[in-house]
Amino acid sequence: MNSNIKLIHTNIVYSEDRNRLAVYTDSYIVVEDGRVKGIWSELPEEYKNLPMKDYGDAVLIPAFSDLHVHAPQYLNRGLEMDLLLSDWLDKCTFPMEAKFADAEFAKLVYDAFIDDMIANGTMHACVYGTIHTEATSYLIERMNSKGIKGFVGKVNMDRNAQADLLEDTSESIRDTEAFLEKYSGNKNTKPIITPRFAPTCTREQINGLGKLGKKYGIGMQTHLVESIWEAEQARLLFPECSCDTEIYERAGLMDNGPVIGGHFIFPSEDDIRILRMYDGYAVQCPDATISVIAGIMQTGALLDRGMKIGLGSDISAGHHIGVFTQAARAVQLSKLKEFYEPEGNRKISFPEAFWMATKQSGELFGGTGSLEPGSVFDALVIDGLSDAARKLKPEQVAERFCYLGTKENIIARYMNGEELSQAL
Numbered sequence: 001m002n003s004n005i006k007l008i009h010t011n012i013v014y015s016e017d018r019n020r021l022a023v024y025t026d027s028y029i030v031v032e033d034g035r036v037k038g039i040w041s042e043l044p045e046e047y048k049n050l051p052m053k054d055y056g057d058a059v060l061i062p063a064f065s066d067l068h069v070h071a072p073q074y075l076n077r078g079l080e081m082d083l084l085l086s087d088w089l090d091k092c093t094f095p096m097e098a099k100f101a102d103a104e105f106a107k108l109v110y111d112a113f114i115d116d117m118i119a120n121g122t123m124h125a126c127v128y129g130t131i132h133t134e135a136t137s138y139l140i141e142r143m144n145s146k147g148i149k150g151f152v153g154k155v156n157m158d159r160n161a162q163a164d165l166l167e168d169t170s171e172s173i174r175d176t177e178a179f180l181e182k183y184s185g186n187k188n189t190k191p192i193i194t195p196r197f198a199p200t201c202t203r204e205q206i207n208g209l210g211k212l213g214k215k216y217g218i219g220m221q222t223h224l225v226e227s228i229w230e231a232e233q234a235r236l237l238f239p240e241c242s243c244d245t246e247i248y249e250r251a252g253l254m255d256n257g258p259v260i261g262g263h264f265i266f267p268s269e270d271d272i273r274i275l276r277m278y279d280g281y282a283v284q285c286p287d288a289t290i291s292v293i294a295g296i297m298q299t300g301a302l303l304d305r306g307m308k309i310g311l312g313s314d315i316s317a318g319h320h321i322g323v324f325t326q327a328a329r330a331v332q333l334s335k336l337k338e339f340y341e342p343e344g345n346r347k348i349s350f351p352e353a354f355w356m357a358t359k360q361s362g363e364l365f366g367g368t369g370s371l372e373p374g375s376v377f378d379a380l381v382i383d384g385l386s387d388a389a390r391k392l393k394p395e396q397v398a399e400r401f402c403y404l405g406t407k408e409n410i411i412a413r414y415m416n417g418e419e420l421s422q423a424l
Contacts, residue, residue: 006031006417007047010055010381011394012039014062014371015355018303021395022372028052029060031377034417038373053419058383058411059397062369063123064323065361068221068262068283068312070128071139072097072106074113076316081291085227088292088317090162097130097155098164106135113315114142119407120322122313123378123415124365125150126221126260126283128194131157131167133175137182144189147415149365149378151258153194153221154179158205173208180216190218192258197223198234198247210251219257220248224282225271226263227293243270254278258364262312263288264302265295272305281308281364284356286329287318296337299330300346310361311353327353328402350399381412 008029016022030037030047073093080092100106117125127143129136129152140152154176158169167175176193183191193209195201213220225231225244234244241247245261248254259280264271267282275282284297303309311326312318318326327350334347362369368376385400386392392400401409413420 004033005037005047005050006377007043007050007052008055008060009052011057011059011397012371013059013394013398015351015359018355018360019349019351021351021354021398023393023395025394029371031417034377036371036373036375036377039371055381055383055412057386058381059394060371060379060381061398062358062362062371062375063378063380063413063415064121064357065124065310065365065369066117066122066313066323067126067260067281067310067361067364068285069117069125069315069321071110071113071315072100072128072130072135073316074109074116077321078319079316081319083292085292086229093316094162094165098162100130100132100135101164103132103134103138106132107138110135110139110142114146114148116321118146118148118413118415118420119410120324121380121407121410121413122321122323123148124362124368126192126312127152128221129154131155131165131172133179136179140183140186140189140191144186147188149368150189151192151219151221151260152189153192155194155196156205156209157196157200158202160200169202169205169208172205173212176209177212180212180218184216184218192260193218193220193253195220195222195248195253197226197230198237198244199230203238206247206251206253210253213253213256217256219259220253221260222248222262224261224264224275225266225268227295228266231266243268243274245271245274249274249278254280260364262314263293263297265289265293265297272302272307276305276307279308281310281361283310283312284326284330285312285314285318286326286333287320288312288314289333290329291319292317296333298337298345299334300338300348301344303348303352304346308360309356310364311357322407323357324402324405327357330356350402354398354402377414377417379414380410382409383411384409
């Protein structure tokens, strides 16, 4: 028998599909070569002599995926939350990102960011760096060495930002190409083209990035229609385009790999049509919506139209690095959307939000985000959420964790089939 087999006994919850949670009480899960072999209520004879981890009444769930997070803004979380987007960028975000010209400073921040992300149960992520190649190289190297499946982008912007964050357009393209060439062979964390958003990128820069995407077969992440201000700026600066998303389509940035559009709060019909056509992800970032965006994604309506939607912490417009919290916020905001704008909108269920944060997003990283047979075993064991007077069902434990849990409720973490140290 294969020696690389792990056997765990506990309660198990994961998304069967968008509307249903699969729930296994008092069950056994077998992991072989880092992937789930199967789940049984009674252990098959062939596994009965294997050593077993028994977590008792705890609950095993998939690890979470963060589809939109800014690593250099980690030190800003929970600060300047009374500002709206444009002022927040100028007064809070850009001054912090300029400090990442100092590679030693960047290393301190990125080490803390990565450790905190894993501690909070996020094991797959789409991450923005800064314009600084040395700092962003450290970020992707550290994530890759930790085994985190994800994408990291060297940010591109050559207008409408403070002077020390503005790139020369030609140098920006050259630096980006060197970054893509160096890291495209990474096993776990791969590079992705990252124009910050239309207001900070010239047409020449975006077109140049489109040529790199085609040359290297690499996808794109950016911010899409995240605010009324941003959408208006995109139309003013690119009047030949009918919508924000068309800017990137015309440049050929949506043909080459994953497309991840952060926020997608104010999409036109053309935005929706184009993103769907390229099988792209729209990313809801609920805490950021509340703090600086001033709008709520039409999550239920977009899901019903077949859009792929994931969740993002959006540190530091969002203040909590744990994506599990965003599953709860997504439900809450969908209720507000339906209440204040009932036409065409609906609330989403907790199973839908949990699915977005795990299985739907996990598909982006290659067969993770689930505990069904064949899935990469990236998982969390959560406990300490029932009350003395009320023992919760496993699915209730998962829900309460998303609303009330902290990283202290995660008593074990598994990545790529291996248990991680608890010293996080």
